[in-house]
Amino acid sequence: MYELLNKVNSPDDVRKMSPEERVQLCAEIRRYMVECCAVNPGHLGSSLGAVELIVALHTVFDTPKDKIVFDVGHQAYAHKIITGRREAFKKNRTREGLSGFPRREESPYDAFGAGHSSTSISAALGFAEAARLTGSKDKAVAVIGDGALTGGLALEGLNNAGSSKADILVILNDNNISIDDNIGGLHNYLLQFTTNPVYNKIKNKVWTTMGEGKAREWLQKKVIDTKSSLVRGSGGALFESFGFRYFGPIDGNDLGQLTTTLERLKDLHGPRLLHIHTRKGCGYAPAEADPTTWHAPGKFDPATGERIKTVSVADRYQDVFGEVITDLAARDPKVVGVTPAMASGCGMIKLEKAFPERFFDVGIEEGHAVTFSAGLAAAGMKPYCNIYSAFSQRAYDNIIHDIALQNLPVVLCFDRAGLVGEDGATHHGCLDMAAYRSVPGVTIAAPRNELELKNLMFTGLNIKGGPFIIRYPRGYGEGVEWRKAMYKAMPMGRGEKLMDGKRVVILGIGPVVNRALAAAKRHKADFWEAPAVYDMRFLKPIDSAILEDAGRFRAIITVEDGTMKGGLFGAVSEFFAGRQDAPIIKGIGIPDRYIHQDTQKAQLADCGLDEESIYELLVTMMKNL
Numbered sequence: 167m168y169e170l171l172n173k174v175n176s177p178d179d180v181r182k183m184s185p186e187e188r189v190q191l192c193a194e195i196r197r198y199m200v201e202c203c204a205v206n207p208g209h210l211g212s213s214l215g216a217v218e219l220i221v222a223l224h225t226v227f228d229t230p231k232d233k234i235v236f237d238v239g240h241q242a243y244a245h246k247i248i249t250g251r252r253e254a255f256k257k258n259r260t261r262e263g264l265s266g267f268p269r270r271e272e273s274p275y276d277a278f279g280a281g282h283s284s285t286s287i288s289a290a291l292g293f294a295e296a297a298r299l300t301g302s303k304d305k306a307v308a309v310i311g312d313g314a315l316t317g318g319l320a321l322e323g324l325n326n327a328g329s330s331k332a333d334i335l336v337i338l339n340d341n342n343i344s345i346d347d348n349i350g351g352l353h354n355y356l357l358q359f360t361t362n363p364v365y366n367k368i369k370n371k372v373w374t375t376m377g378e379g380k381a382r383e384w385l386q387k388k389v390i391d392t393k394s395s396l397v398r399g400s401g402g403a404l405f406e407s408f409g410f411r412y413f414g415p416i417d418g419n420d421l422g423q424l425t426t427t428l429e430r431l432k433d434l435h436g437p438r439l440l441h442i443h444t445r446k447g448c449g450y451a452p453a454e455a456d457p458t459t460w461h462a463p464g465k466f467d468p469a470t471g472e473r474i475k476t477v478s479v480a481d482r483y484q485d486v487f488g489e490v491i492t493d494l495a496a497r498d499p500k501v502v503g504v505t506p507a508m509a510s511g512c513g514m515i516k517l518e519k520a521f522p523e524r525f526f527d528v529g530i531e532e533g534h535a536v537t538f539s540a541g542l543a544a545a546g547m548k549p550y551c552n553i554y555s556a557f558s559q560r561a562y563d564n565i566i567h568d569i570a571l572q573n574l575p576v577v578l579c580f581d582r583a584g585l586v587g588e589d590g591a592t593h594h595g596c597l598d599m600a601a602y603r604s605v606p607g608v609t610i611a612a613p614r615n616e617l618e619l620k621n622l623m624f625t626g627l628n629i630k631g632g633p634f635i636i637r638y639p640r641g642y643g644e645g646v647e648w649r650k651a652m653y654k655a656m657p658m659g660r661g662e663k664l665m666d667g668k669r670v671v672i673l674g675i676g677p678v679v680n681r682a683l684a685a686a687k688r689h690k691a692d693f694w695e696a697p698a699v700y701d702m703r704f705l706k707p708i709d710s711a712i713l714e715d716a717g718r719f720r721a722i723i724t725v726e727d728g729t730m731k732g733g734l735f736g737a738v739s740e741f742f743a744g745r746q747d748a749p750i751i752k753g754i755g756i757p758d759r760y761i762h763q764d765t766q767k768a769q770l771a772d773c774g775l776d777e778e779s780i781y782e783l784l785v786t787m788m789k790n791l
Contacts, residue, residue: 168194174248177224177275188225189421192217195244196449198252203243204468206258207588208266211453211460212311213243215341215444218421220244223307223337226428232305233277233293237286237314239267240461241339249275259588261764266589281592282557283530284317286310287324287336294332305335305432312340313507316529327437328409335431336410336439339418341446341457402441410439418442458510480645483638484581486616488513489649490623491550492520498627502542504528504551506535512552512581532557536564536578543574548627555580555595555637562601569633570607576633577626583612583637584676584727585756585770590763596756598637599675600732603706609658610635610705612676616643617651618703624653637676639727641766644680659707667698669791670784671716674725675702675734678775682725685780689788697723697784705734713741720791721750723783727775730755752787754780 170187171194173179183191195217203210221244223234229249236242246264247255251273257263268276278289290308297304314320315338327334402412413431416423424442431438446461447453452471453460465474495501495517502524503517509527518525528535532553539549553561558580569576583595602608609629613619613636622636664683667690674682679701690696698719700712716722716738726734735753742748754774761769770776774783 168198170194171198171247171252174252176250177229177248180221180224180248185422185425188221188425192221192421193449195221195247198247198255199243200450200468202256202258203463204466206256206260206263207462207464208243208259209240209462210243210450211447211457211462212240212341214450214453215419215446215448216241216309216339217244217449218419218424219309219337219339219442219444221248222421222424222428223309224248225425226432227305227307230274230277233290233307234275235278235286235290235293235306235308236268236280237308237310237320238283239280241309241311242268242280245275246273249273259590259763261762261768263763265763267592279592281589282560283314284310284320284323286314287320287327287334288322290334290336291323291327291330291332294327294334295330298332306333308334308336309339310336312338313530316507316531318531318533324405324408324410328405331409331436333435334437336437338414338439338441339444340415340441341444405439405441408437410437412439412441414439414441415443416441418444419448478642478645480642481616481648482513482642483616483619483640484511484513486513486619486643486648487552487579487581487623487638488516490620492516494550494623494627495521495524498548500546500548501627502526502547502549504535504539504542504549506530506532506553506557508552508554508557508581511554512579514552532561533564536561536576537568539576539578540564540568540572540574543569543576543632544572548575548577550577550579550623550626552579552581554593555583555598556586556593558595558598559601565602565608565633566605570605573607573631574633575629575631577623577629578633578635579623580635580637582640584639584678585761585766585773585775586640587766587769588763591760594756594761595637595639596727596729596761598635599705599726599728599734600736602633602635603732603737607631608633608635608706610637611656611703612637612705614644614674614677614679614701614703615646615648617646617648618656619643620648620651621654621656625656625658628655639677644677656703659704659709661700661702661704661709661712663698663700663712665696665699667696669695669719670697670721670723670787671719672697672699672723672725672780673702673712673716673734673738674699675705676727678725678727678770681775681777682723682780684777685784688777688781689784693785693788695788697788702734705737708737708741710741713738717742717745717747717749719749721752721787723780723787724751724753724755725775725780726753726755727770728756729758731758752783754783 170191259266267281286308290306294306405412446457504526505514507530509515539551542549586593672682686699724735730753
């Protein structure tokens, strides 16, 4: 089944193959990728579409000496498979296996780590300029998708690279035909002509003969204007205006054309951009038919494409968010939803269907999403801006400068807060509470279940200033009834006692407080003595009345699914700092290190945030007090 793939242990083995063999290799890589991802889920659709691109890149360029920098990394599975990680790919995104994204520590072929979007051009420019400064002949290639190109950092990279005249090749992997849908004879002719070695040799000789001066500048401008007018329909004028030479678009799933084009572009110099079209899910019918679902389909039957769905009695937090914001929009015409390209992931597609005029997907532009929401709020609207917690880091300045400083009523819903599982360190939302707690005017809340998320969102309707941050985890809730429950406004900065007790008090925030409560009840059943348990609910403003009450206990345990440094543990420690009679304070949360890929359940256990770990700590502390 894998006649050629089983012989590939490095890109050198690919380079030794004939063109016909490389076509067969692409088919085998696809089958292998589908087979592996069926049992070990991952980002499949984009990687299926980029197989020919990756085989061509490793055929033409001398990797790892030449640097290939991937944007996000969703399209890099074939890259991992042919760079000595074929067998390890069977455990992709697991504790024992590979990261789901390029990672420098994993392989010398992973030139630059990824996970978040729009970084590739800036990083590749760094490699290109380093090569120039050291006199190296190493090439630098950035592979970026059309979605990631909307990110501000990508445009900053284009702007700088174009003006720098660096020896950089940017490959725009357009799998959504978002720039142009024409792949015709004129484009192919221009591509063949402008990449032709004879043409470029003559062109360079003409420029050298003319030397510097106004005549050369005038002629160059005329050439650029003529080329720009010819490729304007394909989006080329945009890239030419940045200072890039634009080539394409071409069929990115045509291995022969792609390889020939890259061979020609490799020997050109200066900033170049090759625009290719690929089909997301290419070569696997179910993925081609529904590319959105098959971006990350979960487990499935590789023969039929039938997806294996997880059965749960609880609803996902993202579905709670989606239904509640849609209901709030029906009640209040000023409610609007904003998302940076995560509409399906965060559940906002429900709002899009019900109130399309009040739904805004701004693309992969987290900073813009935040400032756009601030503008909406300043104009009297009630924006709910939903961003994955890890991606909110990219909008930190906007949250401070454009919302908090102006005290604007924006509700920021941070989905995927805490540990997210197989996506690993690049996607965990562990830093948000500590990052935003120090910002004046910010409110930070974390619901312990679905009903509290519903009520906190309702509370956000009438906030007077902001930002009002509501953070909640990836995955399923606690199974509490929330749809039929009446809305209830939550008093700002107030927590709730869940269980009375002696000697030890647990102060928790977010859904992990449920694990703490279960551990406390278990301790009471086993030892006839229980710790007290409080749900803090708000990290800022923090409930000082609860903290004062906690001071009468001999020990406090804080429980949070965020970094302890600067989070709830930090806030409680600050409150009691300097007190002569301060209780012992022990924190459970995310340690001061990066947590790599594993199941979400295993990651929580590793950090001591599961019921068993909390119970064991309780037993030890209660015995020693």
